[in-house]
Amino acid sequence: DAGVTQSPTHLIKTRGQQVTLRCSPISGHKSVSWYQQVLGQGPQFIFQYYEKEERGRGNFPDRFSARQFPNYSSELNVNALLLGDSALYLCASWGGDEKLFFGSGTQLSVL
Amino acid sequence: GNSVTQMEGPVTLSEEAFLTINCTYTATGYPSLFWYVQYPGEGLQLLLKATKADDKGSNKGFEATYRKETTSFHLEKGSVQVSDSAVYFCALSRGGSNYKLTFGKGTLLTVNP
Numbered sequence: 436d437a438g439v440t441q442s443p444t445h446l447i448k449t450r451g452q453q454v455t456l457r458c459s460p461i462s463g464h465k466s467v468s469w470y471q472q473v474l475g476q477g478p479q480f481i482f483q484y485y486e487k488e489e490r491g492r493g494n495f496p497d498r499f500s501a502r503q504f505p506n507y508s509s510e511l512n513v514n515a516l517l518l519g520d521s522a523l524y525l526c527a528s529w530g531g532d533e534k535l536f537f538g539s540g541t542q543l544s545v546l
Numbered sequence: 547g548n549s550v551t552q553m554e555g556p557v558t559l560s561e562e563a564f565l566t567i568n569c570t571y572t573a574t575g576y577p578s579l580f581w582y583v584q585y586p587g588e589g590l591q592l593l594l595k596a597t598k599a600d601d602k603g604s605n606k607g608f609e610a611t612y613r614k615e616t617t618s619f620h621l622e623k624g625s626v627q628v629s630d631s632a633v634y635f636c637a638l639s640r641g642g643s644n645y646k647l648t649f650g651k652g653t654l655l656t657v658n659p
Contacts, residue, residue, distance in 0.1 A: 439589070468645055477550070477635050477649030478590070491646050525589060529645060533578060533597065537589035 437462070439528045439538035447544045448516050456511040456541045458526030464536075466490075466529040467509040469501055472540070473522045484509055485529075513543075521545045548573045552636050552650035559626055559657050567621040567653045569610075569636035577638040579603075579612050579619040580647065584633045593621075593634070626657045 440459045448454050460467050466485040470478035483491040484503035503509045513520055521544050527535040553568040571577065578597045582590040594603030599614035608623045619636060636650040 466645060470647075475651070477637070477651050478647070480646045480648070483645040485645070493646075533595060533639070534592050535590075535647065537582075537591070539587070539589045 439526055439536050441524075441526050441538040441541050443541060444539070445542045445544075447546060449546050450516055450518060452516050452545075453512065453514045454516060454543060456513075456524050456526075456543070457508065458511070458538060459508045460526075460528035461530065461536055464528040464530045465507055466531075467503055467507065468527040468529065468535065469509070469511045470525040470527065470537075471495075471522045472525055478525055481511070516545045518545050548577065548638060548640050548648045550636050550638055550648055550650035552634075552653050554651075554653070556654040556656060559655070561628055561657055561659050562625045563657075565621070565623040565626045565630075565655070567634055567636075567655070569619045569621065569650060571617050571619065571636075571638050573617075573638055573640055573648075575640065576614075577640045579610070580637040580639070581608070581610055581619070581621050582635040582637055582649075584635065584652070586632070590635065626655070628657045628659050631655055631657045 468483040469481040472478040480493040482501045487503045498514045501511045523540040525540045526538045549572045580595045581593040583593045594605040596603040596612035602611045633652045637647045
């Protein structure tokens with residue numbers, strides 16, 4: 436069975452641009468969460484979706500948005516990119532027990 | 547709010563040495579506690595967990611005990627291997643919802659042969 440898949444693996448953007456990151460959860464999992472991991476720091480919670488509804492939101496500006504599709508895959512959008520948005524963006528899949536499964540992440544560099 | 551504090555790294559050990567990575571937390575109520583590991587170029591993997599006071603989580607020779615009186619969840623391993631080299635994250639989840647984890651900053655462990 437495939438694990439959590441994220442695309443792309445790496446991305447380079449310039450300030451002011453917009454970016455879309457994609458995630459497919461483990462088959463059968465209905466919840467997807469997004470985390471931002473800045474170099475040298477622990478992951479920070481951005482969003483959580485369950486059954487296509489937003490269930491939680493972290494302390495991030497409105498430039499960050501997300502959605503979940505009927506097949507439970509998800510997209511994270513970031514508008515008006517800033518240098519400080521450079522980070523590893525992790526997607527996590529949750530199947531209902533006390534365990535999150537993380538993808539390998541998308542490394543976003545903003546120049 | 548909830549927070550997790552880990553000992554700062556990096557930690558460098560020789561193979562077969564004893565490992566301790568300290569973790570303390572601040573949270574209201576009774577959080578669940580976790581250790582995640584991140585190998586180079588990979589996502590985070592759950593290493594072990596504990597859901598209530600005095601629970602001991604264990605996996606792959608690693609152990610951690612949920613200490614409510616000291617609000618701690620220190621990670622230990624009796625004999626580390628080169629393959630244990632990774633970044634270790636302590637995390638908590640509050641109130642039974644596992645949708646959201648609060649992570650510490652991580653501790654880089656390097657084990658030399």
